[in-house]
Amino acid sequence: xxxxxxxxxxxxxxxxxxxxxxxxxxxxxxxxxxxxxxxxxxxxxxxxxxxxxxxxxxxxxxxxxxxxxxxxxxxxxxxxxxxxxxxxx
Amino acid sequence: xxxxxxxxxxxxxxxxxxxxxxxxxxxxxxxxxxxxxxxxxxxxxxxxxxxxxxxxxxxxxxxxxxxxxxxxxxxxxxxxxxxxxxxxxxxxxxxxxxxxxxxxxxxxxxxxxxxxxxxxxxxxxxxxxxxxxxxxxxxxxxxxxxxxxxxxxxxxxxxxxxxxxxxxxxxxxxxxxxxxxxxxxxxxxxxxxxxxxxxxxxxxxxxxxxxxxxxxxxxxxxxxxxxxxxxxxxxxxxxxxxxxxxxxxxxxxxxxxxxxxxxxxxxxxxxxxxxxxxxxxxxxxxxxxxxxxxxxxxxxxxxxxxxxxxxxxxxxxxxxxxxxxxxxxxxxxxxxxxxxxxxxxxxxxxxxxxxxxxxxxxxxxxxxxxxxxxxxxxxxxxxxxxxxxxxxxxxxxxxxxxxxxxxxxxxxxxxxxxxxxxxxxxxxxxxxxxxxxxxxxxxxxxxxxxxxxxxxxxxxxxxxxxxxxxxxxxxxxxxxxxxxxxxxxxxxxxxxxxxxxxxxxxxxxxxxxxxxxxxxxxxxxxxxxxxxxx
Numbered sequence: 001x002x003x004x005x006x007x008x009x010x011x012x013x014x015x016x017x018x019x020x021x022x023x024x025x026x027x028x029x030x031x032x033x034x035x036x037x038x039x040x041x042x043x044x045x046x047x048x049x050x051x052x053x054x055x056x057x058x059x060x061x062x063x064x065x066x067x068x069x070x071x072x073x074x075x076x077x078x079x080x081x082x083x084x085x086x087x088x089x
Numbered sequence: 090x091x092x093x094x095x096x097x098x099x100x101x102x103x104x105x106x107x108x109x110x111x112x113x114x115x116x117x118x119x120x121x122x123x124x125x126x127x128x129x130x131x132x133x134x135x136x137x138x139x140x141x142x143x144x145x146x147x148x149x150x151x152x153x154x155x156x157x158x159x160x161x162x163x164x165x166x167x168x169x170x171x172x173x174x175x176x177x178x179x180x181x182x183x184x185x186x187x188x189x190x191x192x193x194x195x196x197x198x199x200x201x202x203x204x205x206x207x208x209x210x211x212x213x214x215x216x217x218x219x220x221x222x223x224x225x226x227x228x229x230x231x232x233x234x235x236x237x238x239x240x241x242x243x244x245x246x247x248x249x250x251x252x253x254x255x256x257x258x259x260x261x262x263x264x265x266x267x268x269x270x271x272x273x274x275x276x277x278x279x280x281x282x283x284x285x286x287x288x289x290x291x292x293x294x295x296x297x298x299x300x301x302x303x304x305x306x307x308x309x310x311x312x313x314x315x316x317x318x319x320x321x322x323x324x325x326x327x328x329x330x331x332x333x334x335x336x337x338x339x340x341x342x343x344x345x346x347x348x349x350x351x352x353x354x355x356x357x358x359x360x361x362x363x364x365x366x367x368x369x370x371x372x373x374x375x376x377x378x379x380x381x382x383x384x385x386x387x388x389x390x391x392x393x394x395x396x397x398x399x400x401x402x403x404x405x406x407x408x409x410x411x412x413x414x415x416x417x418x419x420x421x422x423x424x425x426x427x428x429x430x431x432x433x434x435x436x437x438x439x440x441x442x443x444x445x446x447x448x449x450x451x452x453x454x455x456x457x458x459x460x461x462x463x464x465x466x467x468x469x470x471x472x473x474x475x476x477x478x479x480x481x482x483x484x485x486x487x488x489x490x491x492x493x494x495x496x497x498x499x500x501x502x503x504x505x506x507x508x509x510x511x512x513x514x515x516x517x518x519x520x521x522x523x524x525x526x527x528x529x530x531x532x533x534x535x536x537x538x539x540x541x542x543x544x545x546x547x548x549x550x551x552x553x554x555x556x557x558x559x560x561x562x563x564x565x566x567x568x569x570x571x572x573x574x575x576x577x578x579x580x581x582x583x584x585x586x587x588x589x590x591x592x593x594x595x596x597x598x599x600x601x602x603x604x605x606x607x608x609x610x611x612x613x614x615x616x617x618x619x620x621x622x623x
Binding site: 012013014017020021023024027028030034037038041044045048051052054055056057058062063064065066067071072073075079 | 251252253255258259263268272276280281283284285286287288306307309310313314385388389392395396398399400402403406407410
């Protein structure tokens with residue numbers, strides 16, 4: 001169960017969505033026994049919640065990159081929001 | 090030597106080029122001092138410089154083009170009759186967008202001079218433009234053909250863009266409109282993704298190499314930053330403005346990158362080499378951002394829809410389950426749980442009953458078979474034999490009575506029926522048939538009358554009043570009785586009545602006990618007429 005929970009956290013949006021798709025079609029087809037589909041439904045609700053959390057995450061800032069000492073890129077600052085975006089908000 | 094000198098003058102000094110006529114004059118003036126080759130070339134150069142404009146524009150066809158490692162380009166410019174060697178040094182050659190190639194018709198601009206080391210006339214080209222097409226167009230075509238041949242545009246080499254990028258790297262000018270368009274679009278559509286900007290020059294000197302370097306850097310750091318999609322681009326501009334994205338360096342960097350790259354340069358009509366090499370070509374920077382990330386509202390809509398679908402189906406399934414549960418609850422089993430038990434109990438009772446009956450029957454059977462030998466012995470007892478004989482007689486008598494009664498009646502009826510049918514049917518054979526039937530019936534009647542029994546050795550005894558004697562007690566002592574035999578009747582007197590007969594039978598040592606009292610009539614008859622019956 002612990003491993004499952006960890007795996008779930010590591011799911012990317014794409015993986016979560018794919019899993020959700022699989023669950024929904026399994027429920028819709030009705031091929032799984034009722035108890036199992038109730039479990040799947042709960043899992044699906046959880047996945048929808050996770051996906052929504054990802055969707056609702058609002059990263060406003062744009063990270064500016066620059067060449068670091070080792071030649072690797074690193075974040076050197078944040079780009080100001082474009083003026084008309086700020087006006088809209 | 091003189092002729093050669095004259096030739097030289099003819100060639101290099103137009104003012105004195107009147108022909109060989111002036112030659113002898115010069116020869117007369119003074120004996121010429123020999124000059125060094127260097128002086129000669131120097132004087133020729135000078136003469137040429139004096140005679141020719143500082144810059145000439147010449148049209149011709151390129152041949153023997155040699156692009157040297159140093160960056161200088163050597164070639165020969167020719168037309169149908171003549172040719173002249175030419176060189177384009179690294180500086181101006183480096184600015185060339187297209188690659189000079191044999192057979193290309195070009196207009197070159199430069200000065201004409203003598204190459205000291207060889208004393209050769211040479212064109213020093215500062216600018217070269219292709220005839221017909223623009224040089225950028227030509228350059229584009231040339232690079233496109235070259236990279237295409239190398240497979241840089243192959244669809245098989247294109248990398249897929251992630252459906253839901255975690256981080257998008259943007260390579261463009263920090264100050265242009267493109268960065269604003271891209272960031273706005275990315276934020277609006279998919280705020281979940283991180284956006285990184287790596288600023289670069291996008292036009293002018295050094296832009297292409299900077300763009301190429303940025304692509305290499307970002308690709309190298311993509312894993313560390315989590316960047317899974319790169320957007321390279323800039324806003325609209327002239328062909329020259331966009332030119333950096335048509336440079337080979339950019340194309341090579343895009344092709345070499347491991348991270349999928351979306352190219353969005355200029356407007357819809359602009360098509361760059363960078364677009365062709367990129368994994369996905371977008372018409373504009375905004376379009377590039379749209380292609381890079383999904384629309385969160387659409388995805389959210391899909392999520393809601395999927396959740397609703399699952400919920401609807403689950404409700405339906407639960408309702409179905411509830412309904413079937415309810416219908417099961419309504420069934421007889423749950424409404425009257427004892428009903429089936431009772432039914433079982435009833436069946437059990439039935440079985441018990443049958444079991445008891447069966448056992449009783451078997452026990453009775455067993456008992457009977459156990460009693461059989463005793464019963465057999467008893468049956469063989471003389472008294473029983475007599476009894477049975479008497480019973481037989483009784484049976485026969487009753488049958489006789491029945492025959493006399495029922496059958497004769499039926500025979501009479503048959504006779505009557507036959508007579509009726511006879512009356513109805515006139516033909517003679519019918520009469521005969523009826524007679525036969527009558528005769529048959531009569532025979533039957535006769536066979537069934539007691540006379541048949543009498544013929545078999547039985548007798549019938551009647552009282553004086555004519556009643557058949559069935560019991561010894563029916564006869565009185567001294568009474569006259571009549572015994573009917575098969576061939577006649579005997580009249581006799583009863584010497585003792587039934588009671589005496591029973592008593593005398595008991596006293597008689599030969600008579601089995603109980604036999605005489607049971608059948609007094611017979612016993613008496615036997616005592617009277619003895620063996621006549623047996």
